[in-house]
Amino acid sequence: MPKKIRRKVSNTVSGSKNFFLGIPRATRNLYKEIPHQVKSFKAWIFTFRGSLTILCIIGTILIPLITMNDYIITILISFLIFSIFAASWDLLAGFTGQVSFGHGVFFGVGAYVAGAFVKMAGLHWFFSMIIGAVVAVLVGLFVGIPCLRLKGPYLALGTMAFSLILFNLFMSGELKDILGSTEGISAIPAMSEDHIAIFFYILIIMIISFIILTIIVKSNIGTIFKAIRDDETAADASGINTTKYKLIAFMISGFFAGIAGGLFALNSRAVNPSVFLALYSFYAIVMVALGGIATISGSVVGAFIYWVVLNELFKPMGTLGTIFLYFPTLISALILIIMIRFADQGILKPALEHLREFYDFLLGR
Amino acid sequence: MGVILEVKNLTKKFGGLTAVNDFSFEIQRGEFVGLIGPNGAGKTTVFNLISGFEKPNSGSIRFDGMDITGLKPFQIVNLGLVRTFQLVRSFHYMSVLDNVSVACLSPRGKKASEKVGLDKYASRILSEVGLIDKARFPPVILPHGDLRRLEIGKAAGTNPQILLLDEPFSGLSYEEQAHIHALIRRLSNEGVTIFITGHVLRELMNLVPRVIAMHQGKFIADGSPQEVANHKLVLEAYLGRGGVIA
Numbered sequence: 001m002p003k004k005i006r007r008k009v010s011n012t013v014s015g016s017k018n019f020f021l022g023i024p025r026a027t028r029n030l031y032k033e034i035p036h037q038v039k040s041f042k043a044w045i046f047t048f049r050g051s052l053t054i055l056c057i058i059g060t061i062l063i064p065l066i067t068m069n070d071y072i073i074t075i076l077i078s079f080l081i082f083s084i085f086a087a088s089w090d091l092l093a094g095f096t097g098q099v100s101f102g103h104g105v106f107f108g109v110g111a112y113v114a115g116a117f118v119k120m121a122g123l124h125w126f127f128s129m130i131i132g133a134v135v136a137v138l139v140g141l142f143v144g145i146p147c148l149r150l151k152g153p154y155l156a157l158g159t160m161a162f163s164l165i166l167f168n169l170f171m172s173g174e175l176k177d178i179l180g181s182t183e184g185i186s187a188i189p190a191m192s193e194d195h196i197a198i199f200f201y202i203l204i205i206m207i208i209s210f211i212i213l214t215i216i217v218k219s220n221i222g223t224i225f226k227a228i229r230d231d232e233t234a235a236d237a238s239g240i241n242t243t244k245y246k247l248i249a250f251m252i253s254g255f256f257a258g259i260a261g262g263l264f265a266l267n268s269r270a271v272n273p274s275v276f277l278a279l280y281s282f283y284a285i286v287m288v289a290l291g292g293i294a295t296i297s298g299s300v301v302g303a304f305i306y307w308v309v310l311n312e313l314f315k316p317m318g319t320l321g322t323i324f325l326y327f328p329t330l331i332s333a334l335i336l337i338i339m340i341r342f343a344d345q346g347i348l349k350p351a352l353e354h355l356r357e358f359y360d361f362l363l364g365r
Numbered sequence: 366m367g368v369i370l371e372v373k374n375l376t377k378k379f380g381g382l383t384a385v386n387d388f389s390f391e392i393q394r395g396e397f398v399g400l401i402g403p404n405g406a407g408k409t410t411v412f413n414l415i416s417g418f419e420k421p422n423s424g425s426i427r428f429d430g431m432d433i434t435g436l437k438p439f440q441i442v443n444l445g446l447v448r449t450f451q452l453v454r455s456f457h458y459m460s461v462l463d464n465v466s467v468a469c470l471s472p473r474g475k476k477a478s479e480k481v482g483l484d485k486y487a488s489r490i491l492s493e494v495g496l497i498d499k500a501r502f503p504p505v506i507l508p509h510g511d512l513r514r515l516e517i518g519k520a521a522g523t524n525p526q527i528l529l530l531d532e533p534f535s536g537l538s539y540e541e542q543a544h545i546h547a548l549i550r551r552l553s554n555e556g557v558t559i560f561i562t563g564h565v566l567r568e569l570m571n572l573v574p575r576v577i578a579m580h581q582g583k584f585i586a587d588g589s590p591q592e593v594a595n596h597k598l599v600l601e602a603y604l605g606r607g608g609v610i611a
Contacts, residue, residue: 220470220483223459227467230456237416237454239442239471239523294458 048356053297057207064199073199075312080199080206081263082283083303087213087296088256089284094294095217096249097229099152102159103257104280105143105166106136110258111265111275112170115185118266125191129205129262136258137251144250148243160278167276184272191266202263209256213296216252225249226294257284290339292346301348310335368427369394369527369558370415370446375424377410377582384410386582388424392527392560397553399573400562401593403602407582408562409451412531416448417441429526443473445526451535453512455504455519462500464515465490468522477524487522494518494548510541517548527558534568546572566594566603578602 044050060080064073085107093099114132117123123131147158170179191198216222224245227235235242265271274280283306291302310332317327343350370392377385385407392398400408413419415426417438426434428446436444456464465487469478478486491497494514504512513533520528530549534542549572553559563569569576569590576593578586580602586593593599 220466223463223466224470226459226463227456230458231454233418234450234454234456234519235467236418236438237442237448237450238468238519239439239447239473240467241439 048359049352052352052355056300060203061200064196068196070195073195075308077199077202077267078264079303079307080202081260081267082287082307083300084206084209084263085257085260085280086284086287086291086299086303087210088253088260089281090288090293090296090299091213091217091225091256092249092253093285094288095222095229096225096246097232098246098249099156100159100253101156101278101281101285102143102161102163103253103284104276104278105159105163106140106254106257107261107264107280108163108166108170108271108273108275109139110136110261111271112179112185112261113258114262115188115265115271119185119188125189125266129259129266132262132265133255133258136254136261140250140254141247143254144247148246160281163276163278163281167273170273170276180272182272184270185265186270188265188269188271190269198267202267205259205263209259210296210300213256217296221245221248229294286336288346290336290347292348295346295348298346298348301351302346305339305347306336367394368392369396369429370560371427372411372415373425373427375411375414375426376422377407377414377419378422384582385414385421388579388582388584390577390584390587392558394526395556395558396575397559397573398561399569399576399590400560400579401566401569401576401599402562402564402579404564405581406564406579406602408564408579409531410582411579412448412529412562415441416446416529439471442523442525443471445473445524446529447520447523447525447527448529449516449520449531449533451531453509453516455512455515457505458503460501460503461496461507461515462487462491464504465518465522468519471523474523478522490518490521493521493551495544510537510544513537513541513545514548517545517552521552525557527560528552530559530561532562532564534563534565542568566590570594 045054060076064076085103088106089100089103092103110129110132112132113135114125114128117128117131118125121128143159143162147155147162150158169175170184171182172179173181175181191201217225224235224240227238227240228242228245228249232242261275264275287302287306288299289302290305291298291300311328314328314331317324317331320327339347368391372391373389375385375388376383388407388411400411402408410419414421417433417436417440420435424434425432428441428444431444433441433444433446456467459467462484466483468474469483469487469490481489488497488500491500494517496511496514496518499507499511504515507515517528517530517533520530533545533549537545549559549561561569561573574589576586576588576590577584578593578596578599580598585598585602586596588596
């Protein structure tokens with residue numbers, strides 16, 4: 001009986017919240033308390049969110065192993081890559097409040113640099129990817145400094161202008177010898193002969209990226225980011241150098257977008273200037289909006305729904321006949337509109353709540 | 366002891382309007398000073414100028430012997446001069462505890478909180494301002510009085526030497542006012558220099574030993590509340606020329 005009461009109290013008063021706020025406490029002292037971390041990780045696995053996450057990861061691992069279908073693996077790989085990209089946008093826009101419509105800049109720079117290093121210098125793909133991400137960080141600095149004076153929609157337009165500048169630069173015929181013009185970089189050596197190996201490389205990179213992003217968001221620096229998002233003037237009045245932290249956000253976000261871009265180039269083995277188009281920036285925005293803004297994990301849900309469910313589920317319909325050619329796009333666009341209309345906070349939060357109720361019901365709580 | 370804040374010939378113009386006109390005063394360390402004036406006298410502009418949110422057209426501000434005119438707000442905060450806002454500015458979607466933590470994460474706040482640990486330090490501030498039982502709530506759901514206390518807690522998180530409180534009593538019930546009263550008094554007793562504005566004289570009368578009065582951007586009186594309240598120019602400013610109450 002006492003046990004039951006305690007559980008009830010912890011559920012109603014601070015059950016889920018306690019855990020949610022519990023992570024920053026733990027991660028703030030990350031370096032000092034690694035044993036404690038392991039312990040809290042073990043505890044986390046058995047919480048609702050932890051078990052769900054582990055379940056999802058296991059599912060993602062099992063699908064390609066069971067089906068062994070190249071097509072499914074390809075779809076899953078792009079889903080993983082775009083979820084990193086979406087999460088990097090979420091860090092910048094959802095957590096720091098700096099809405100960027102030019103996130104394709106980081107993605108494209110990461111893709112080009114990684115592709116170039118693998119193809120021209122013959123470097124190992126992993127190091128090329130890291131170099132690409134580092135260059136994307138520098139570009140983030142380059143974009144961030146002039147754009148930081150802009151706010152709200154003007155910042156969005158300013159960043160979009162950067163992506164258009166880069167698009168035209170990489171398209172230009174005069175610079176064909178250096179930047180490759182419309183052809184971009186093609187025939188980039190593959191990451192591995194084995195399709196499934198590539199999938200696992202990318203899965204591991206994606207999981208590590210998400211762990212790092214989650215830690216950043218829940219650490220002190222994440223608190224400062226959120227403060228800047230909520231009220232920049234008040235953050236300034238609290239003694240926070242907002243310019244510095246906004247630049248840091250641009251750089252971190254640029255790094256992960258660069259990693260996503262690098263993986264994209266390495267996986268598709270080709271890259272062309274279209275990666276700089278606003279389309280790629282909007283992929284990230286749509287995925288985050290679907291999953292839920294300011295929830296790093298929402299990006300995965302959003303990327304999954306957008307890339308796997310909406311994009312692929314209705315594709316077979318297109319083969320029925322010429323009339324049906326555009327049906328998949330039409331239906332997925334309609335569903336997208338309906339989802340965003342009725343879940344303005346994203347799908348993750350309400351879905352988690354309902355799942356949690358179900359979970360509690362299963363455990364007989 | 367000594368002068369902690371020295372404002373000299375401060376002038377700020379907004380287009381054709383001179384909001385602050387050749388304004389000078391001094392505040393001693395540990396003092397508890399009020400700044401009064403009718404609505405639109407320029408009190409908030411003086412605060413904005415001192416805390417660096419606006420740049421003066423002319424004049425200088427010295428804090429602790431150092432010229433801080435033209436420094437950025439966060440730099441001034443990290444020197445130990447912190448202000449609160451008349452319209453409460455909190456981080457709406459973060460917990461109350463995190464609101465205070467942000468201030469404790471500024472370079473100056475970090476120095477102060479390092480020994481105790483961030484969370485302990487922030488919760489100590491929260492219990493001082495009386496919000497510890499609401500530490501996990503987001504400020505959006507708090508009543509106005511609590512937000513005012515949070516505002517002071519946020520300022521206290523940066524470990525200030527001087528605290529500029531902009532109308533901390535506006536829009537509060539008597540009970541809430543009494544809470545803030547006690548809180549400010551406690552801060553003052555701890556050695557924090559306090560500079561506080563208000564447009565209602567009575568609020569400040571019982572609280573501060575010294576009052577500076579301003580009207581239409583100009584300095585008009587300085588002294589004890591009794592002196593200032595009976596000052597001819599102050600009466601004129603509040604009641605108009607030829608006021609009936611002598």
